[in-house]
Amino acid sequence: MTSPSKILATCRVALADRSYDVRIGQGLLGDAASYFDLPRSRQALIVTNTTVGPLYGAALKAALAGRHDTLHYLELPDGEAYKTSETLGLIYDALLRPACDRKTLIYALGGGVVGDVAGYAAATYMRGVPFVQIPTTLLAQVDSSVGGKTAINHPLGKNMIGAFYQPLRVLCDLDALKTLAPRELSAGLAEVIKYGPIADMAFLAWLEEHMDALVARDPAALAYAVERSCAIKADVVGQDERESALRAILNFGHTFGHAIEAGLGYGQWLHGEAVGCGMIMAAHLSQRLGLIDAGLVDRLTRLCQRAGLPVTLSPALGLTPERMVELMQVDKKTEAGRLNFVLVDGHKARVQAVDADPVLDVIRTCQAQAA
């Protein structure tokens, strides 16, 4: 009962004995061929949520029919609010009640929340069981499913508990993106756009040419955008798996973005929306420090607008520049006194400590443009 699939691209994440492929294509999740060479453990567990499960759970189960003696299935509640130790406990229970052993394969089917929490469960169940990422949001396909960061939230902070733990494979099925809400697609596009200024200006130009096709979910355009994004991320992660330095450039726009998310209250703006606006602020900051000219700031701004992302922070939202800087100071990426930002120079990115003053200025500018 599986449909034929098309692999449109493959990216290798090169990490010695933890290397794996990201396969990008159509019909992948429902095709038995996608799983053919993965371990056939006695037991296996599909972890998904109450939104994605009803949409794609049956296709995945059909594709896996006969591979495992027992295939367990768990639907988590949907939402970032459930990326918690309680939800993690649901996964452990689903593994322990049927006495799943250390070879049990976990399939994470869903967006970044499912991928992060199921990946963390895989990292820690019996000190690690193998798992496969099947990301179903654009953000998860271009970012969270690749690179092995897994985590849950703690009441005192997002992603505070986690592990670096690589999957055996990532299957990016572009067909799954058809059912994604438009805001979620835009949020994913923010992380796609990010890869241009930090690593590949030619990709930025390509995005300018194909943004309308991407918003219209044209499979060929999506395939290329996912491929380039994963290739850039794989390259960075291959050089710095545990974020000792280089990997931090993937957080372009995120210092501002996290402060926006926290300041507006989690759930007001999507992560990708906050990152979109945060990238514009980070671009302004790069310009203010003489690294790029206004032309590049404008290009990024227009591109984010066309992707359906907010590019200004209306003062009416009640988040002051001072409060944002305060929030940045409690964020993990700050060092005593000065704040660390990913800045771009028109070719590549760097992490740099910056005083509060230019940061406040830049936020004020973005607020003035909204007013």
Added chain:
Amino acid sequence: MTSPSKILATCRVALADRSYDVRIGQGLLGDAASYFDLPRSRQALIVTNTTVGPLYGAALKAALAGRHDTLHYLELPDGEAYKTSETLGLIYDALLRPACDRKTLIYALGGGVVGDVAGYAAATYMRGVPFVQIPTTLLAQVDSSVGGKTAINHPLGKNMIGAFYQPLRVLCDLDALKTLAPRELSAGLAEVIKYGPIADMAFLAWLEEHMDALVARDPAALAYAVERSCAIKADVVGQDERESALRAILNFGHTFGHAIEAGLGYGQWLHGEAVGCGMIMAAHLSQRLGLIDAGLVDRLTRLCQRAGLPVTLSPALGLTPERMVELMQVDKKTEAGRLNFVLVDGHKARVQAVDADPVLDVIRTCQAQAA
């Protein structure tokens, strides 16, 4: 305020970029020199428990004076019953409330329980912070602090949630063993004896010569026993960090031992006591399968007796051979139908699947000898 220390031996655990030293000696934990070349993070946290903290916490704090801007201190409740996610939450809170960052160094001061839970917290706080093992029981010095296994228990099973995560250093301070309860010393000796039959028969002969000195806590004898134990464990772990195969030989006596622990109810016998008796059963099983002769079984039995360990399982305790086999079948080390055991042949160890019948026989023999 630190006393001069003596390093009596050092073992290297060779694991590429995760390599580290196990230092064995006297006065180590209270000597600033033991920490001299470790990272001086802004914040640090000592994790200990309510028994070990009052005994050695002050000496550790004095040795660390001035190394970190802030040195936090956390005493966990004492006991295996607290090796839980709730206790883990106490450590996360102690790290998150003062906003400890990803460079925060954790010092685990205590027996295997403190080392396992603090090590697991280190493995997962912000996807991993550095930590140092300062084991204060013999069992922790010769076994649990070396090799990077960390874990907590789950209501449905022991050590079910965990990670492979190596410390930066292990400091085995033999002076700390002076305050150890006699039963705890014996339990540690079980894991010491284990290394003989699985890897080094000359060490077994040495143990036969020096068992009285060990029970009397002679520092020179303890130093050699800890050194050989750590060297053998380091060698095995260096070849098979994640227990894909070889590392399993370290579980000699443990399939029987776990069934004894579970069958009598956790807390009745100490882990090391159950392992001691389990080793005798595993030796009987090796003999029954023609791998060793009765002489070696007798030698092991006498050695365990002199170490103060139980070598028979009295039927009066109410644990039947059938129940034990049942418990082994739900244990993680079993495969459908047959049971996996570590067997010895008088030179080295191997893992082998065995039918239930000889296993039942062997348990009956050990019960008959007790009656």
